[in-house]
Amino acid sequence: MSAAAGTAAPDSNSPDAIQPDTGKPGFGVYLHWPFCAAKCPYCDFNSHVRHAGIDQQAYVAAFQREIEAMRAISGPRVVTSMFFGGGTPSLMAPETVAAILDAVRAAWVVPDGIEITLEANPSSVEAGRFRGYRQAGVNRVSMGVQALNDADLRRLGRLHDRAEALKAIGLAREIFPRMSFDLIYARPEQTLDAWRAELEEAISLAADHLSLYQLTIEEGTPFYGLHKAGKLIVPDGELSADLYELTRQVCESHGLPAYEVSNHARPGAESRHNLTYWRYGDYAGIGPGAHGRLLTSEGKIATATERNPEKWLELVSANGHGMVETSELSASEQADELLLMGLRLREGIDLRRWSQLSGRTLDAERTSFLISHGMIEQMTPDRIRCTPEGMLVLDAVVADLAY
Known part of the structure; x- marks a missing residue:
C-alpha cells in the first residue's frame, strides 16, 4: 500500500527517521x-x-x-x-x-x-x-x-x-x-x-x-x-x-x-x-491545565497550570504565568516515572539510566519472576521491555518492578 503524496513515511535509514533511544530524549x-x-x-x-x-x-x-x-x-x-x-x-x-x-x-x-x-x-x-x-x-x-x-x-x-x-x-x-x-x-x-x-x-x-x-x-x-x-x-x-x-x-x-x-x-x-514523554525527556507545559517536566539547576521539577481557562487568564495577568504547582521530583520519583513511561514502549527502557536515577538495580528475583511468566523480556543485558501480554497488565508490572 503506497502512501499518499506528501505523507510518505521517512525511510528508516534517512536522517529524519526515528533513532534508537540514546538516553537524551530531547x-x-x-x-x-x-x-x-x-x-x-x-x-x-x-x-x-x-x-x-x-x-x-x-x-x-x-x-x-x-x-x-x-x-x-x-x-x-x-x-x-x-x-x-x-x-x-x-x-x-x-x-x-x-x-x-x-x-x-x-x-x-x-x-x-x-x-x-x-x-x-x-x-x-x-x-x-x-x-x-x-x-x-x-x-x-x-x-x-x-x-x-x-x-x-x-x-x-x-x-x-x-x-x-x-x-x-x-x-x-x-x-x-x-x-x-x-x-x-x-x-x-x-x-x-x-x-x-x-x-x-x-x-x-x-x-x-x-x-x-x-x-x-x-x-x-x-x-x-x-x-x-x-x-x-x-x-x-x-x-x-x-x-x-x-x-x-x-x-x-x-x-x-x-x-x-x-x-x-x-x-x-x-x-x-x-x-x-515516553523516553522521559523534558517538556514545557503551557496553557490551561498543562503539565510539564523541566530539568533546572536545582533538579527536575513537575509543573502544572490552572485548569479553568478564565482563572488561568487571571493568574497569568497577575503573575506572568498560570502555574499552580511546581514540585521538585526526588530521584526515586523520577526513576518510577521513567519505568512507568518507558515500559509503554516496544523499545523498553535502558536499565543503566534507571539505575542512575534510582541509585539501585532492579530486584533480580522479581525480574526473573516476571520474565518466567512472560510479562517482560530481557532484550540485552541493559534493556528490558514488556511483552504484549505484559502490556495488558502494565500497571501491575510497573508496580512489581518499582517495589
Whole structure:
C-alpha cells in the first residue's frame, strides 16, 4: 500500500527517521488549547465549552507571557518538537497558532523542520484553515476520528459523521507532510470481525500512523453514570483482551507495528513529541491545565497550570504565568516515572539510566519472576521491555518492578 503524496513515511535509514533511544530524549513544548465545540460523554480531559465565543487575542497574549515564564525556568534549550493539544486546537484561527509558534521561537532555539503537531476534529476542519496552519509551521496533524461508522460516532457524542471524517483525512493527507488519526475500540456491542474490517479500512486511509485506544469508563463522565446504571455495556475483560491482540496483529501485518501500547506507525513515522514523554525527556507545559517536566539547576521539577481557562487568564495577568504547582521530583520519583513511561514502549527502557536515577538495580528475583511468566523480556543485558501480554497488565508490572 503506497502512501499518499506528501505523507510518505521517512525511510528508516534517512536522517529524519526515528533513532534508537540514546538516553537524551530531547525537549518538547506542549501547548494546551482547552476549548471544544462540545464535550464528549467519555472524555475526562481538561476541555471546556464556551458558547459565547473565545477572545483568542487575549489567550495569545497570555500564552506569550507564560512561554516567557517557562523559558526563565528552563533556561536556554533546543526544542525538538511542539504539540498543540486540547480541547480542540483546530478551533483556533491560523493567526493564533502562528503567534504562539512565534513566541516559542523567540524563547528557545527552534531548528527548522522539527515536528510540530496540531490536534484536529473532523467537524472543525476547513481546507483554508488547514492551509493556514501549514503556513504557520505545523507539519503534522493528529485527527480525532474515533470511529468510521455513523452509529458509533453518534454513540460517542461526536459532532462529525463518517463523510466528514473521510473528507478531513483526505485534506490532511493533501496538505500536511505527516498525518495520524485516533480510533476508539472496545466500544459497546463491537465484535472482533467488525473491528477488524474497520481497522483495515483505517490503515488504508492513515498512510503511516494510527493511535488506537481502548474505551475506558472514566469517573465523572456521562458514560460513567450510564455504565454504573447498567445502560452502557462495554466488552468484558476477555473480549477487550482479544480486541487488543487483534489490533496488534492486524497493524503489525500491515507494516504499522505498535511502538507504544496504543500507537502504531511505519518505521520512521513515530510521533517525535510523544516519544519525548515516553523516553522521559523534558517538556514545557503551557496553557490551561498543562503539565510539564523541566530539568533546572536545582533538579527536575513537575509543573502544572490552572485548569479553568478564565482563572488561568487571571493568574497569568497577575503573575506572568498560570502555574499552580511546581514540585521538585526526588530521584526515586523520577526513576518510577521513567519505568512507568518507558515500559509503554516496544523499545523498553535502558536499565543503566534507571539505575542512575534510582541509585539501585532492579530486584533480580522479581525480574526473573516476571520474565518466567512472560510479562517482560530481557532484550540485552541493559534493556528490558514488556511483552504484549505484559502490556495488558502494565500497571501491575510497573508496580512489581518499582517495589
